[in-house]
Amino acid sequence: MRVLLLGGTNEARRLAAGLTRRTGFDVITSLAGRVAEPALPAGRTRVGGFGGTDGLAAWLTAERIDAVVDATHPFAAEITASAVTATTRTGVPLLVLRRPGWHEGPGDDWRRVPSLAAAADPPGDRVFLTTGRDGLPIFAGDDRRWFLLRSVEPPPPPLPPRSTVLLARGPYTVEGELELMRRHAVDVLVTKDSGGEMTAAKLTAARLLGLPVVMVDRPPMPAAPAVTTVEAAEAWLERLFQTDTSPGH
Ligand code: NAP
DSSP states (O other), X not given: XXXXXXXXXXXXXXXXXXXXXXXXXXXXXXXXXXXXXXXXXXXXXXXXXXXXXXXXHHHHHHTTOOEEEEOOOTTOHXXXXXXXXXXXXXXXXXXXXXXXXXXOOTTOOEEEESXXXXXXXXXXXXXXXXXXXXXXXXXXXXXXXXXXXXXXXXOOXXXXXXXXXXXXXXXXXXXXXXXXXXXXXXXXXXXXXXXXXXXXXXHHHHHHHTOOEEEEOOOOOOSSOEESSHHHHHHHXXXXXXXXXXXXX
16 A cells, blocks of 8 residues: 655654554655755655645646655645645545644643734743744844744745744653753743644643733644544554555455
């Protein structure tokens, strides 16, 4: 069974590793090509966009793909929409693998907002901004606040005039996040509801420091079968594989 895994996440790498250990699966992970030195998954990879929905549909047919797992980041809405349309058109089964979002707990002070644009006026003067480099232009006109910008790759301009860029890749620890936020006298955290353990330490640190968190909500889930764990995605593929290879099929 030939599987296209839309990747760029820790879950996609874990799923690729699990599937390459099983017999009967040929996995191709697709990466967008945004990061110069991405963490590479097990098995084959391809890099770069498909050229929109038409390009993806043509690629699925040309490569004789039997199933697609969209294991992209919860905020990668364009490739997810493209996967839904292209698989519907070609009749290739699609599964969405999305880690659960984060939830506010006792002691947290979160302000949920529906979009990054709605996060542009956070309640503080020294902002720890971990929303990724693509959304930075929204904050570029803010010359009143100071920003600590953390991203994997150097963010392109425009950036807020009063800012410090920190290049880093998770996972992060609570101790490390506490030290960072104290050292820079951060008084508000702005982040996206990415979910997962790799980057959750900043939320614990914000709680311990009594800081408000502006939490950008996820885009809506697509209309497609979905699971939240790598194990459930493996089980879905295994069931599809059994059906595909059952006598008489
Ligand atoms: P996006 O806005 O949904 O996608 C923009 C375009 O990039 C898509 O239309 C597609 O181009 C191409 N693309 C995106 N993901 C791709 C993939 N896995 N393989 C091939 N092409 C892909 O995506 P994004 O938010 O920029 O995210 C890009 C990648 O970074 C994804 O793989 C995602 O999992 C990962 N990532 C994103 C975030 C985030 O916060 N958004 C965080 C961590 C990791 P075509 O239309 O030409 O096919």
